[in-house]
Amino acid sequence: MGKYHRPCSLKEALDVLATLHVTVAAGCTDLFPATEKQRVQGNVLDITAIEELRGIVETEVGWRIGASTTWTDLLETNLPCGFNMLKEAAREVGSIQIQNVGTVVGNLCNASPAADGIPPLLALNAEIELASSGGNRSLPLAEFLKGVRETDLSHDEMVIAIHVPKKSGDGVSSFLKLGARKHLVISIVMTAVRVVVREGIIREAAIAIGSCSPVAQRLTAVETKILGIPIDEAPNTLNSDDILVSISPISDIRGSADYRLNAALELLRRALRDIAENVR
Structure with missing residues (x-):
């Protein structure tokens, strides 16, 4: 039987990580479905009582999304139009009940190929901040994600925030998702597009x-x-x-x-058409 830890400060949490092998828990909307038994096995580190990890803060250089920030928190935060694609993705993350407890960072740490938050955050040039008792480090989201359910996260580290640079708030953005049904579905293809348009001409583009x-x-x-x-x-x-220059599409169930490939092309064209309508 493992121990359950619910610290109130980040320092306490990092001290636990330094001494024990733990499962970090927040919303648990990915963690519980992946648990084959009636309870999570081993030691659990619940980070939901750490106030400094909750919420979105605008800084001089951009925005900081704390590790326990929920999808609902994101939807209720006033953000520039560059974030619209991330908010559209947030509305696709399960039901409202899931959005109320599921976290943006947890979606990244789960590292599913179908994680809705990843394409918009890639197009926002997001960086991930990791912390351990030995110090902090940051790396681009694309480097944090190593493969299916695999991240560049050591056993004594936890993700404490996502950072989005100020410039990435510019422009207009769109997120589109294709699934086997309209709602509550794992995506087959999704696209996130952010462009800066001046006088009808595309001056900057970020697409995932x-x-x-x-x-x-x-x-x-x-x-x-x-x-x-x-x-x-x-x-x-x-x-x-x-x-095809950037990806080799996979086949699965x-x-x-x-x-x-055909669906990705169509979604990309539709996203650009949606943006064209919005900037007229």
Whole structure:
């Protein structure tokens, strides 16, 4: 039988991590379904009483999303339009009850290829802050995610925040998801698109695709291709080869590689059309 720890400060939590092998718990919306027995085995570190880990704070350099910030917290926070894609993804994370307790950071640490929050955060150039009793370190989200259910997280570390740079709040963004049904579904393909448009021309672009590969990916070739062209023309300039430069779609029970490729292209075009409508 393991021990249950619920510290009230980050220092206490890191001290526990330094001495015990624990399962870090917050909303538990991913943790409990993955538990094969009636209770989580081993030691548990519940971080929900640590006030400094809850909420979204704007700083001089950007925004800090604390580790126990829920999807509902995110939806209720006033954020610039660059974050709209992340808020749209938040509305797709299970039911309202799940959004009330599930955390944005937990979605990343679960490292599912179909994690809804990852493509928008990739397109927001998010960085992950990790802490241990020995100190803190930060790394880009793309480097934190190593593979299916695999992250660059040591046994004595925990993620304490997501950082989004100020510049990433610029522009207009869109998130689209394809599943076997309309609601409460694991995605087959999803796309997050953020562009800065001036006088009808795309000046900056950040695009990510999820559920098509073991880890969601930025489509840097697509981003480069659409720079400098009118937003109204951007959807029609793209083809499947542009996507294949960055990802090799997978086949599984939810869809074949060919289906995912075609769906990714269509979702990307639709997201750009949605943005074009919003900037007119």
